[in-house]
Amino acid sequence: MHISKKNLLDTHQRIKPYIHNTPVLSSGLIDQIAGAQLYFKCENFQKMGAFKMRGAINAILQLSDEQKKRGVATHSSGNFAQALALSAKLQAIQAYIVMPENAPEVKKKAVKGYGGQVIECEANLEARETTLNKVVAETGATFLHPYNDYQVIQGQGTAAMELIEEHDDLDYIIAPVGGGGLLSGTALAACHFSPKTKVIAGEPLGADDAWQSLEKGELIPQANPQTIADGLLTSLGDKTFSIIRDYVEKIIRVEEDEIVSAMRLIWERMKIIVEPSSAVALAALLKEKDKFKGKKIGIILSGGNVDLGNLPF
Amino acid sequence: MHISKKNLLDTHQRIKPYIHNTPVLSSGLIDQIAGAQLYFKCENFQKMGAFKMRGAINAILQLSDEQKKRGVATHSSGNFAQALALSAKLQAIQAYIVMPENAPEVKKKAVKGYGGQVIECEANLEARETTLNKVVAETGATFLHPYNDYQVIQGQGTAAMELIEEHDDLDYIIAPVGGGGLLSGTALAACHFSPKTKVIAGEPLGADDAWQSLEKGELIPQANPQTIADGLLTSLGDKTFSIIRDYVEKIIRVEEDEIVSAMRLIWERMKIIVEPSSAVALAALLKEKDKFKGKKIGIILSGGNVDLGNLPF
CATH class of the missing domain: 3.40.50.1100 (Rossmann fold)
Structure with missing residues (x-):
């Protein structure tokens, strides 16, 4: 393994003074819709508005x-x-x-x-x-590469570490995948701190290079990604790919309208602002509801930076 | 006084199982803009999305x-x-x-x-x-009257009680005023639990019956209110008026564009969804910034129920 438990613990100590330990929120109504217990790690409240x-x-x-x-x-x-x-x-x-x-x-x-x-x-x-x-x-x-860098990956993994500190009995953690920094960090954090928690990703169908890469067993860069989830347009790198291949159970692909309605659900019911990329994780869960029925699931809401002048509603 | 300290304490005990003790949030950037320390009581996260x-x-x-x-x-x-x-x-x-x-x-x-x-x-x-x-x-x-009712007023006062429990050294609490249920409850809560905290209201210029009523010293109902803050279209009642007259320091009136830009500031910087009525309190503070410079101020964000298909941005 490229990143040890100690690497992650040291990273968390190092960055703590500079980041928010963001809140974990729940919504009774969304739980009802999902048929599961969801714990949203609100990185939209992180400094500058995202886990990055x-x-x-x-x-x-x-x-x-x-x-x-x-x-x-x-x-x-x-x-x-x-x-x-x-x-x-x-x-x-x-x-x-x-x-x-x-x-x-x-x-x-x-x-x-x-x-x-x-x-x-x-x-x-x-x-x-x-x-x-x-x-x-x-x-x-x-x-500094935005995601294909072990220091960056370790940093991104601290969001899941904090989520697991609060909820140590999660069946799944779902994160969105773009370049894979958040997803690979999340997978390593789960592996080290909550080995029974499986990690799953949501990915837009219009930018599904991570899904393609896992299918083929090799890195398939995305030629012409198209999605409202503008944080997920990038392709995996070699470092994020190899971690994701080894430690992520599954990637669930979602349609654009599923992303927008998951985003709307979060806005309307939780009264918080998340960007489309964040909503991809909930959209993935809702797409395969049966798989998650009755489970405890952490959802990483990756960010909240939207252009209010250009909303999809 | 119509409502005693014990009334308020009993009310809080009675309703506690049915309401959320909503979080109090801060924003470094908004503090910087305001030149003051602001504590936002997030009733937009209350059940059904508002303090009501x-x-x-x-x-x-x-x-x-x-x-x-x-x-x-x-x-x-x-x-x-x-x-x-x-x-x-x-x-x-x-x-x-x-x-x-x-x-x-x-x-x-x-x-x-x-x-x-x-x-x-x-x-x-x-x-x-x-x-x-x-x-x-x-x-x-x-x-049951939406605001001109002592039981309703007491209930609304519990939001400020919780805010004061967390921050007992506020110089001001600012709330929006429509019918006056929230404002009169807030004023009584401050009077009983933090007597040095002054209570101030924000009111849309296009629906300024509370300001008019305080000016004239008598209840002046609003004939044709016009404001984007659709929760503040109602006029004071006799009960809310008499409490507001006696316990509220001042009403600050704000323009429509000031409401929208305060709302936008909260959405963009705090990543939370508030309705226009909620933004009136922050708009009032920003309008009279000098008065509040260097002070500690509680702001009651009254609700978060907006029609996402019809936003002012």
């Missing part, structure tokens, strides 16, 4: 002083960008964020608000990587 | 068995309707709810969902009262 804060601050705290001086750089369509900008600000270092030009305006603004420098590029993986390489060459900044 | 549950269940629990048999009736444009329907359901009695035909569809549906019988009428006070009298005459149900 955990991995970003952990990676930055591991840098040498020399590296910190030259700053950090990444490419991200959204939440990791904000997370890295805020984490860098907390450590008084510079963050360079390469963002696709079509990223939500609210997310670009937030990065700048945290003092990050936004470098726009075309909306494809090649342009992202070229631009990022240029930034790194010019500034000497350390590139 | 407190007063409704308290009033129902005080009925005789004979009265319970014949049910309860009220007229309400929204949250009290749902609160009474749900409270009645919990006591296995019938609720008859007279609602204006232009009330939000989502609220009518919710009343029916709780087993309440909806009787529609024209959207004016006269039609409401005529229809209600007819229902009461036909069914023998007990009329």
Whole structure:
């Protein structure tokens, strides 16, 4: 195993001063609809509005002083960008964020608000990587990958650690999967701290590279992902893939309308704001209700950064 | 004084099994904007989504068995309707709810969902009262007023009691004012449990009968209220007026755009869903920022029942 129990415990201690131990909420009505007991880990209430804060601050705290001086750089369509900008600000270092030009305006603004420098590029993986390489060459900044990085994965795993601390008898934990940082961290946390808890992922059908990769047994990158869950457009990396392959029971794919109605259910019944990517986990559960009947299930609500001017309702 | 400390303590004990002790949340960013420390009492997380549950269940629990048999009736444009329907359901009695035909569809549906019988009428006070009298005459149900009733006022006061239990050093508590049930209950709770805490109200300029009434020193009903804060369209009653006159320091009036931007601030920064009426309290604080600079302030977020298909963003 790549990440030990001690790695995770050390990570949690290291990042605790910089993150919120977010609340775990329940909803009687959603339990009734699901026929199960659900415990929602509310990372939408995390600093900057998403779990990504955990991995970003952990990676930055591991840098040498020399590296910190030259700053950090990444490419991200959204939440990791904000997370890295805020984490860098907390450590008084510079963050360079390469963002696709079509990223939500609210997310670009937030990065700048945290003092990050936004470098726009075309909306494809090649342009992202070229631009990022240029930034790194010019500034000497350390590139931090949004998810395919063990420090980032460990950080993301602390959300499930906290959930398991509060509820040590979960039958399942369901998380959304995009690049796989949250899912692989969650799977390792469950494996180390609650081995009887199975980990399952929800994934949009229009961006189902993780499902495809597990089916084929090899990494299948997504060519042209299409989903409202804009946090899940990325493809697995080699590190996240190998953890997910070994420790995740199953990936459940959901349709766009299932994502929107799960999101609406959370908004209307729990009175909390979650982004579409967050709703994918609940949508997955509702899609295969029979499997989860009568079980205790942790759901990781990954974030709450939505553009209120552009809602799907 | 109409309502004693013991009344409030007894009320809280009586209703505790039926309500949530809702969380008190803070936001570093909103504190920064306000230049003060704000503690938001989240009644949007209350059962059925608003503080009205407190007063409704308290009033129902005080009925005789004979009265319970014949049910309860009220007229309400929204949250009290749902609160009474749900409270009645919990006591296995019938609720008859007279609602204006232009009330939000989502609220009518919710009343029916709780087993309440909806009787529609024209959207004016006269039609409401005529229809209600007819229902009461036909069914023998007990009329419960949405706010001008001491049992209801006491129930609503328990939200501030819980807030004061958690934060006993507040300089101010700000609540929105419509009919005045929440505001008068809040003022009495502060007076009994934290006498140094001043109570202030926020009120929409387009429905400012409470402000007018305090100015003139007599009850001035609102003729044609116009505001997005649909929970605040009602006018004070004689009971709520006399408490507010004696125990509320000030009413701050806010414009419609101030309500919407306070609402947006809460949604975006706190990731919670509040209805426009709830945002009026924060809007009032932001309008007179200088008064509140450096103070500790409780804000009562009154409810979270919005029609997601009809948002002001």
